[in-house]
Amino acid sequence: MTKVKIAQIGLGYWGPALARNVASSARAELATVVDLSEERRQFAKANFPDVAVSSDPEDIFSDPHIQGVIIATPAATHFALAERALKAGKHILVEKPMATTVEEVTSLGLLARQGRLTAMVGHTFIYNPAVHYLRDIINLGELGQIRYIHSQRLNLGRIRSDCDVLWNLAPHDISIVQFLLGDPMPLSVQRFGMDYVQRGIQDVAFVNLVYPNRVMAHFHLSWLDPHRTRTLTVVGSEKMAIYDDTKERKVAILDKGIDRMAVEGTNMDYDKARFSLRSGKVFEPDIKWEEPLSLEIAHFLDCITLGIECWTGPEHAAKVVKILADCGPSTTPLQPGAGRLDTGATDIPSTVWKQ
Numbered sequence: 001m002t003k004v005k006i007a008q009i010g011l012g013y014w015g016p017a018l019a020r021n022v023a024s025s026a027r028a029e030l031a032t033v034v035d036l037s038e039e040r041r042q043f044a045k046a047n048f049p050d051v052a053v054s055s056d057p058e059d060i061f062s063d064p065h066i067q068g069v070i071i072a073t074p075a076a077t078h079f080a081l082a083e084r085a086l087k088a089g090k091h092i093l094v095e096k097p098m099a100t101t102v103e104e105v106t107s108l109g110l111l112a113r114q115g116r117l118t119a120m121v122g123h124t125f126i127y128n129p130a131v132h133y134l135r136d137i138i139n140l141g142e143l144g145q146i147r148y149i150h151s152q153r154l155n156l157g158r159i160r161s162d163c164d165v166l167w168n169l170a171p172h173d174i175s176i177v178q179f180l181l182g183d184p185m186p187l188s189v190q191r192f193g194m195d196y197v198q199r200g201i202q203d204v205a206f207v208n209l210v211y212p213n214r215v216m217a218h219f220h221l222s223w224l225d226p227h228r229t230r231t232l233t234v235v236g237s238e239k240m241a242i243y244d245d246t247k248e249r250k251v252a253i254l255d256k257g258i259d260r261m262a263v264e265g266t267n268m269d270y271d272k273a274r275f276s277l278r279s280g281k282v283f284e285p286d287i288k289w290e291e292p293l294s295l296e297i298a299h300f301l302d303c304i305t306l307g308i309e310c311w312t313g314p315e316h317a318a319k320v321v322k323i324l325a326d327c328g329p330s331t332t333p334l335q336p337g338a339g340r341l342d343t344g345a346t347d348i349p350s351t352v353w354k355q
């Protein structure tokens with residue numbers, strides 16, 4: 001089998017996980033790694049001894065043997081590198097978010113289409129078996145009508161300076177919720193955040209989304225929390241589900257809810273109804289586990305070799321970036337000693353996404 005030649009730009013905190021999965025794939029060859037940092041290039045040489053190491057991304061773009069380029073650099077650099085790679089005829093897998101504006105994502109999508117190339121964003125959770133399980137039971141109606149989804153993505157650190165906590169963490173939650181609900185656009189978006197650690201860069205944010213059919217989503221995002229928490233709760237009219245990414249059994253389906261009981265003579269009239277709280281069994285399914293990054297890389301290789309449509313292509317990526325942008329800016333000037341409150345609320349036409 002001829003291996004797909006992959007190059008990677010960026011080998012900082014997250015890059016090694018991607019590179020490890022490419023290097024261990026039987027279908028790919030990690031040919032070149034590029035990083036601006038001398039220290040990261042030394043790391044590359046020590047950990048991937050058979051791989052060419054460079055400080056210049058042009059070495060990748062000008063190499064006719066490289067088919068796919070993974071971009072794992074800070075978000076602000078994604079667009080320029082991705083555009084250059086596509087113009088050089090390379091398939092791209094760009095870390096989240098794909099770019100920092102909807103226009104940039106749309107432009108990458110257009111370039112990819114013109115060049116018959118894959119443009120994929122690394123929304124890792126869309127390749128997570130537990131998230132797929134959740135999506136499947138939602139689609140089968142097991143939870144009933146979805147009422148709301150509540151997600152907590154909390155940590156002490158890792159403090160970034162190139163973006164705020166929203167742009168760092170919310171791409172995960174937004175992409176998961178979009179995936180679970182079938183990718184509709186929210187009707188309204190609102191963010192409240194504060195910059196406690198670095199002035200002008202929010203480290204804690206609460207995000208509220210309202211979707212059609214009275215579905216709400218709420219994210220609590222923080223670099224300033226005592227516990228590492230990765231919990232997503234889905235409340236449905238029939239049952240509820242909890243996805244805890246820190247657990248071995250990641251999904252629990254809870255037969256919990258509130259049932260309306262008919263009271264004699266009332267004919268289920270809302271005002272006169274009585275309610276019973278249902279607290280039944282908890283089911284923890286045995287979900288076949290595979291590392292999401294390995295599945296993500298396998299999907300990228302399928303897209304390159306089979307030309308299949310990417311699950312996390314520019315259309316999905318643009319929706320995530322649009323929602324992030326509609327959360328409003330994080331850089332409102334501060335009064336000395338004061339925190340800051342940002343909100344953004346917009347109606348988003350659902351047609352925005354169709355090119």
Ligand SMILES: NC(=O)c1ccc[n+]([C@@H]2O[C@H](COP(=O)([O-])OP(=O)(O)OC[C@H]3O[C@@H](n4cnc5c(N)ncnc54)[C@H](O)[C@@H]3O)[C@@H](O)[C@H]2O)c1
Nearest residue numbers: 010011012013014015035036037040072073075095096124
């Ligand atoms: N999917 C996930 O779960 C996940 C987790 C963490 C980070 N990420 C994403 O991965 C990306 C990188 O994040 P990180 O935490 O590894 O950042 P990082 O700052 O630790 O590493 C970025 C690396 O890119 C290098 N770099 C920067 N600009 C470059 C350029 N023009 N050419 C070559 N090298 C360049 C830097 O020297 C650095 O080594 C971000 O987009 C982030 O959102 C994704």
